[in-house]
Amino acid sequence: MQLAITILGSHQSRFMAExxxxxxxxxxxxxxxxSSTIGQSTAAYLLIQGNWNQIAKFESTLxxxxxxxxxxxxxxxxxxxxxxxxxxxxxxxxxxxxxENIIESVATFLLDRDIDxxxxxxxxxxxxxxxxxxxxxxxxxxxxxSVSLLMLREEFMDLCDQLxxxxxxxxxxx
Numbered sequence: 436m437q438l439a440i441t442i443l444g445s446h447q448s449r450f451m452a453e454x455x456x457x458x459x460x461x462x463x464x465x466x467x468x469x470s471s472t473i474g475q476s477t478a479a480y481l482l483i484q485g486n487w488n489q490i491a492k493f494e495s496t497l498x499x500x501x502x503x504x505x506x507x508x509x510x511x512x513x514x515x516x517x518x519x520x521x522x523x524x525x526x527x528x529x530x531x532x533x534x535e536n537i538i539e540s541v542a543t544f545l546l547d548r549d550i551d552x553x554x555x556x557x558x559x560x561x562x563x564x565x566x567x568x569x570x571x572x573x574x575x576x577x578x579x580x581s582v583s584l585l586m587l588r589e590e591f592m593d594l595c596d597q598l599x600x601x602x603x604x605x606x607x608x609x
Contacts, residue, residue, distance in 0.1 A: 437466065437513045438490050440497070442479040444506035446472055451479060453500050458483055461493040482513075522551070522577035523584075524607040527591075531600040533559050533568035541574070544594050548587065551577040575607070 444450045451470060458465060463485035470479040483493065494510065501508045527545075531537060538557055545552055557572035578587065588604060595602045 436487050436490050437482055437484045437515060438463075438493065438510055439513050440479075440481045440483065440508065440510045442481070442506055442508050444477055444504060446475050446477050448477070448504050448506055450477070450500070450504050450506050453504065454479070454481075454497075457496045457500060458493060461485065461496060462489045463493050484515075520577070521580040523580070524553075525576050525578050525604060526607050527574040527576055527602065527604045528572070529595070529600050529602045530569060530571040531598065533570040537570055537598065537600065538572060540594065540598055541572070541600075544591065545574070545576055548582060548590075549579060550582065550587075553577060 442450060442454065455465075458481075463483045465481060466484050467482040468479070469481075470477065472478075483490075485493065490512065497508055497510065500506070527541070529537065529541060538555065542552060542555070552574055554575040555572065557570060559568050559570045561567075562569040578584065591602070591604055594600075
């Protein structure tokens with residue numbers, strides 16, 4: 436059994452110093468973990484695994500930690516990801532002047548074509564030499580084998596032209 440967890444706390448709370456030992460003490464193990472600072476907050480995303488008893492024990496411990504440290508925690512019991520789907524992993528990177536709906540437009544384009552979005556990162560920053568804000572993003576996507584890569588590239592580049600986005604769509608190589 437798996438438990439997906441999102442945690443949000445102040446940057447000074449150092450909640451990871453308590454969460455990680457609690458996972459170990461409940462005999463669960465980490466399948467995936469991500470953490471980053473967002474403004475004055477720290478966000479963490481974890482996927483842990485254990486039997487139902489270990490997960491239940493950790494959920495109880497997590498409630499205690501949440502109240503003591505005054506952090507926000509959301510969790511959801513889940514099953515292991517089905518890896519039987521035939522897909523190609525791709526990296527998609529965009530950069531453009533910062534304007535509304537960039538992420539929404541790209542995500543909608545992908546989801547309308549049944550392309551799974553595994554990960555999205557993005558940030559806005561002041562462009563060097565200019566007084567303009569620039570937004571860059573990176574997606575990790577899974578393109579189903581049934582999707583024509585040639586058509587996907589062509590349609591995506593048309594979208595980028597319409598939105599004035601510079602983009603790179605390339606397979607992820609190991």
